[in-house]
Amino acid sequence: MRQSRLRQGKTYRNRDWGFLIPAFLCLGVFYYYPFIQSALYSFFRLEYTTDWLHAPFVGVQNYVAVLGSYEFWHSLRFTALFTLGAVALDLSLGMLLALSAYWIHPFFKTLLRIIIIIPWAIPRVIQASIWRWMFNSDVGIVGTLLVRLGLAESPPLFLGEPALALMSVVMAYVWKGASISAVFLMAGLASVPRELQEASRIDGAGGLRRFFSVTVPVMAPTIVIAGLFRTRDALRVFDVIIGLTGGGPGMATESLSTYAYRIYFDFNNYGIGSAYAVIIFIGVAVLSGLYIKRFLERFEFVK
């Protein structure tokens, strides 16, 4: 009997490993293999070729070149600014949307949820094109609205001024990002016990007090995870910039990812491009690690 249970346990363990194989295969082929290959390329001088076997080995020279370049620090500064702005707005708007969808009259609930989901379903590049037209200073709706509301004398040059271009990119990004956050947070809201809300209401707590003292603490793990995902995505921002500003004006909205892309595909410098990619990977991994250590360990589900 005991032997049979042991055998059964072993079979289950084998089967569990079997279930993991497709995931490991996909991760290996699409994530780990390209990363290992990039890490390898980053130690060779590779221009217009990826034939590293016949390319000169340059040690850490590519890393030195990246870290010594103006473009790297410039795009790092932009990416940091963008991430701060985008994640803060993303989560705040996402929370507002989630709360609206949760507390709204049941009649409108489905409609609001559909409205929240729609931006999520639109590909980033198409979304960037839509926003490019909306920000167009000639015919764009945003500029026209500002003028009609009396907030501007003439439509601002959203994509031609550095500060406005940064704001435009953040807005376009958040339009979709907030809906992604809202979906996360709606799930979190569902986990807040109604009894707690009721109890605090009976105790005389107002809406804001209930939100900050009951809802937010209970939802904290969900908010932190949503924040982690949104930070990781914002640090890698690419398509919305390519579609909206092309990194301009000048280099004002060039992010780490868009500049890495340029080095790879416009300049065909695969050695330096790979060093760039590895540095971004390490940066994102370290930040994510710190984030997980700082916040997630507080919650029960991290053992």
Add this chain to the structure above:
Amino acid sequence: MKNNKVMITLLYFVSVLVLFSFSGCSQSESAAADSDSNQDETVTIGYNRFLTQAFGPGEVPFDFIQAQVKATHPNIQVELNIMPDDTAGMRNAIAVWMNGRDGTVDIYGMDTPWVTEFGSAGWAVPLNGELPEAENFVQPGLETFTYDGRLLAIPFWGSVTGLYYRKDLLSEAGFDEPPATIEEMREMISTVREQKPGITPFVWPGGKNEVLVMLFSDFLHAFGGSYLDEKGQYAFNSPEAVEALEFMRSLLEEGLSPEEVKTWNQQEAYRLFVEGQALFAWSNNDLVLWLDDQERSQVAGKWGFAPSPARPEGRRVSITGGFGFAVNPYSDVPEAALKVMNVIAGRETQKNFALAWGPIQYYRGLYKDPEVQQANPKAERINALLPYAISRPPAVRYSQLSSILQQELHSALTGQQSSLVALEAVNRRAEGLQ
């Protein structure tokens, strides 16, 4: 619970089956392709969707090439791999293929600024002596696509930039000729503006784009500058270059061009001119073909096209562009690809390009053909600019140089740095590429 286990097991087997079936499919497809290659050969052309469109009386160029190849080489099939419309996207796709030594396309479109870069990387089969029809091309057309003595592509369409002007408005203001100098242009603008205060004086593509490099190249020469100094070093920081960039900025500061030009690409830039709201527009010769079409243009019969004006000490120039077809060195069917290339280089195909797309083609004597002349009544207007034609800045890593120029010029135009600082940065960074 039991149902869940059954479902999970089922899902597992389905996913494994899907993975295997994908690999199985690709194997069987490649096997089929191998067996086909013994009978027929397929040559794939990589170019954007324009190859499937005709803008004049000619046939759709791709259909024409297919028919010509079928008539002369019945065992060769020609297919089209539609590539991105924008040249940067097209270039990147080609670069990825070349790096992977990939034969997805056997023939691909090569833009003129890529020649040095692709030639030095060995990304095109040298065509010298391979195509009998190449003998019939005028030399400047072939020289554009020659690197280090190797002919890399056969041109099929070319372009020049210039200044579009409103003939009617200038005439009303007492000017019979377009401006030859910058000073004349300024004078014309102020005179016309007095009569028509609502007119936008000058529109141009000032967005962060390749065409900004072409525009700056034009003004650089107009102010007496050049790409290189006597020692062959880049001279983007010369006083003339700074003056040229200052002139571009002054157009914005003095309200001669709308602030929006800083975000415009070529199409956005000429819109106001086509709508009859601008006096001058800088663009390439594309508009010549349809600006007299009343359905598309508000300025039909009221416009002219001339080389850009220059300072007395400068030089009037037209910046060239255009595409040629090149053969992929990693093609699986190089001989068939060369046969197709010879068809493309042939008189009939080049004539069809002239009929379908309009100028510029470089096949000798093509524009003496009455049919071509009839289909291109405006060809003379473009030909008048050819003596002014010059190439874009020379560079082994052109895409990198172009990117540097776009960044720094646009930074200066948008007021993030001064013209001098921007051009010093261009020169410093460009020297690093040599």
